Amino acid sequence: MKLMWQYTMKYKFLVLVNLVCAFGFVLIELGLPTLLAQMIDVGVKNKDFDYVQTLGWYMLLVVLVGISLNIGLGISTARITSSITADIRDDLFAKTQTYSHIEYEKFGMASLITRVTNDAYQIMLFLQNILRMGLITPVMFGMSLFMVFRTSSSLGMYVLAALPILLLGVVAIAKISDPLSMKQQRNLDKMNSILRENLSGLRVIRAFVKEDFEEQRFESVNEAYASSSKKLFWLMAFAQPGFFFLFNIVMVIIIWTGSVQISQGSLEVGTLIAFIEYIFHALFSFMLFATVFMLYPRAAVSAGRIQEALAVEPAIVNPIDGIVETKTAGYLAFRQVTFAYPGQSETPVIRKISFTAQPGETVAFIGSTGSGKSTLVQLIPRFFDASEGVVELDGHDVRTYQLPALRKKIGYIPQKALLFSGTIAENLRYGKEDATEEEIIHALTIAQAIEFVSALPKGIHTKVSEGGSNLSGGQKQRLAIARAIIRQPELYIFDDSFSALDYQTDAKLRAALYPITRQATVIIVAQRVGTIRHADKIIVLNEGQIVGAGTHEDLLVTCPVYYDIASSQLTEEELKK
Structure with missing residues (x-):
């Protein structure tokens, strides 16, 4: 009452x-x-x-x-x-x-x-x-x-x-x-x-x-x-x-x-x-x-x-007097980060993770299913908070940022591409509210989506069904990538966002992405070695721990887990290149 x-x-x-x-x-x-x-x-x-x-x-x-x-x-x-x-x-x-x-x-x-x-x-x-x-x-x-x-x-x-x-x-x-x-x-x-x-x-x-x-x-x-x-x-x-x-x-x-x-x-x-x-x-x-x-x-x-x-009090609290601006942009650091889902403190998903990433650098994560790759990147925009350790962005603990300010720095493309009911243009404007048609078309071009969007009867004004059910998985992924591109963030997070693309489209998209992400930090989670082999740093996860870190060539020699993954996907000639 x-x-x-x-x-x-x-x-x-x-x-x-x-x-x-x-x-x-x-x-x-x-x-x-x-x-x-x-x-x-x-x-x-x-x-x-x-x-x-x-x-x-x-x-x-x-x-x-x-x-x-x-x-x-x-x-x-x-x-x-x-x-x-x-x-x-x-x-x-x-x-x-x-x-x-x-x-x-x-x-x-x-x-x-x-x-x-x-x-x-x-x-x-x-x-x-x-x-x-x-x-x-x-x-x-x-x-x-x-x-x-x-x-x-x-x-x-x-x-x-x-x-x-x-x-x-x-x-x-x-x-x-x-x-x-x-x-x-x-x-x-x-x-x-x-x-x-x-x-x-x-x-x-x-x-x-x-x-x-x-x-x-x-x-x-x-x-x-x-x-x-x-x-x-x-x-x-x-x-x-x-x-x-x-x-x-x-x-x-x-x-x-x-x-x-x-x-x-x-x-x-x-x-x-x-x-x-x-x-x-x-x-x-x-x-x-x-x-x-x-x-x-x-x-x-x-x-x-x-x-x-x-x-109910949310587990992720938005600090009222939190940080809204920083002098630097795109500097990411994980310092001895451990995370366990609530009620599962005895079995952390990731343990003692430490690495750094900076603007102009691409850091990729690979590992078997359940190794904690997606969970790790979800700690950056504070979808979850670390159980131990600190996640830093531009020199500050992410928990000290105001949530809108933190997330505006990030262009996040989730593992499962989600689109909202409305037009394609309205979905892309989720990334930037005042985006012009030229900016939308430019983002679609980079995301390798302009071809199929142009073929639609109403182009960027075509209606998208709830959840994007009238589009294929690859089309939804490319539109989700375009939505992040149009934002021009300081940090890109691609959470297995190329999985529904064929190898040719994947290669074209990554090549188109390179010029616009040179000043940003890029984090990629992937299952395919071909998607990440050119990354500046590849981090290999196994059962929530880092078991290898380095370039593609280094890891083939120094990390058995990475070699096993690569050899299951690449030919002998590709492994020797």
């Missing part, structure tokens, strides 16, 4: 309008039975039709005012709830931008999407009810109860006797619905996760003929979600008829007792009608409030999940 209260208080004026409209509407609703009683007991009883007509006009005016207040209540409620939901989603999205890979793995992508969409929606539904009915019903109930006892204390005792039963029912339903709501949200997370995996891995599923297996997996989670939802709906479905049953019993008893009192002359007809109206408002408002209260467990679960996502 604290989370919802914090966001609601951002709109104090609208909340005030909401309160005024709610209280005004209550007064109007309770004023009508009073006027009706006067009309019957005085006007109709005395056959004073002028008095009846006058009160009729008053009642019409009261109804019009009530309608206006109800409309105002609806508008203010809609404004508040839609604004709060937008704020929650904005804050959640902004928070996820600060997450490191550790937090994403902790929550899971599907769960985060559910929190931003469905959980925020559940809070909106609850607030809509609480701001409309939740404000009106307690006031309506209290004032109606006052009018009930003011009109006839003897009849009011029947209403009072029904309240404990209603209250017990509400508490019982809330207790039962809380764990069901939690289970429902968890099942929704699982369902979103399976759906996301299915859509992204559709080709693999079809290749292995696993459609039936995936259908069963989804059906199982979907049935679990449907089961918990049905239980909640059954609970709500039984609650309302139960309230009405008790409500009707009370009404029958009061009408019977009231009729006896009228026949004895101790109660007026108009007073009984007004009394019935007051009882209706009292019990019906209690029932509506109970309905709102029963929505609370689900909203509380959603609010808790959102609060959990907002409260």
